[in-house]
Amino acid sequence: MTATLSPSDIAKRASALRAAEMVEDGMKVGLGTGSTAAFLVRRLGERVRGEGLRIAAVPTSSGTAALARAEGIAVVTLDEAGWLDLTIDGADEVDGQLSLIKGGGGALLWEKVVATASDRVVIIADEGKRVAALGRFPLPVEVIPFGLRATMRLIGEALVGLDVEGRDMALRKAGDAPFVTDEGNRIVDLRLGRIGDPRRLGLELNRIPGVVENGLFTDIADTLVLGAADGSARVVDIAQGRFPFAGQDNVFGEVLG
Numbered sequence: 001m002t003a004t005l006s007p008s009d010i011a012k013r014a015s016a017l018r019a020a021e022m023v024e025d026g027m028k029v030g031l032g033t034g035s036t037a038a039f040l041v042r043r044l045g046e047r048v049r050g051e052g053l054r055i056a057a058v059p060t061s062s063g064t065a066a067l068a069r070a071e072g073i074a075v076v077t078l079d080e081a082g083w084l085d086l087t088i089d090g091a092d093e094v095d096g097q098l099s100l101i102k103g104g105g106g107a108l109l110w111e112k113v114v115a116t117a118s119d120r121v122v123i124i125a126d127e128g129k130r131v132a133a134l135g136r137f138p139l140p141v142e143v144i145p146f147g148l149r150a151t152m153r154l155i156g157e158a159l160v161g162l163d164v165e166g167r168d169m170a171l172r173k174a175g176d177a178p179f180v181t182d183e184g185n186r187i188v189d190l191r192l193g194r195i196g197d198p199r200r201l202g203l204e205l206n207r208i209p210g211v212v213e214n215g216l217f218t219d220i221a222d223t224l225v226l227g228a229a230d231g232s233a234r235v236v237d238i239a240q241g242r243f244p245f246a247g248q249d250n251v252f253g254e255v256l257g
């Protein structure tokens with residue numbers, strides 16, 4: 001039985017299938033988390049079972065680890081792998097410089113550790129994730145449970161004077177209880193509206209002792225595979241140059257609205 005996919009799922013799957021072709025025999029591969037990454041993991045599982053593709057995979061969440069194992073993919077820890085050839089992961093938003101917001105599924109910490117331990121990072125996303133400026137999607141910040149309220153107050157103070165539109169925040173819930181990450185931490189979602197300077201915001205948030213990591217991924221992604229609802233996928237590579245087209249400030253080579 002084939003389930004009918006929504007247009008955004010068709011786009012997610014298109015990007016995931018295109019990125020799955022970038023995985024070569026013998027590679028050590030970081031596997032992202034989320035609905036887009038799930039299409040990737042399933043496709044890699046097909047390649048492992050069908051073509052005999054041999055990879056060592058490092059999952060970015062307990063959920064992805066379970067899916068990868070169920071698909072017959074060899075799962076290792078990041079310490080066992082040492083360093084990765086390639087990581088493929090989803091995103092919640094991507095701007096014209098391939099800066100990202102990630103962590104909608106709460107996996108941002110392992111995702112950032114895995115991505116920064118990789119020679120190449122490929123982001124898979126549907127067209128709807130593409131934005132002119134980051135910040136419409138609430139920015140997830142992973143914080144330790146100890147002193148949570150004080151940490152949230154310090155986050156609020158750090159936002160004053162920064163180039164953001166809004167400053168509301170909320171502790172993420174799973175039902176009635178706080179959401180708990182794979183590292184046993186909590187997530188605070190910041191509703192910022194528009195982030196003027198993602199690099200600076202990321203640094204300021206990480207200066208707060210109770211903050212473990214934030215969902216801004218700047219200067220991490222090398223390649224974006226953007227899927228469309230017609231089932232096509234387009235590859236945009238940062239190696240083309242961050243400002244490859246005169247008068248335009250994004251890797252898409254067009255003005256983003």
Ligand SMILES: O=C[C@H](O)[C@H](O)[C@H](O)COP(=O)(O)O
Nearest residue numbers: 034035036103104105106107
């Ligand atoms: O924590 C979750 C991850 O950062 C996901 O990669 C991100 O939320 C995108 O997820 P999805 O592919 O389901 O939109």
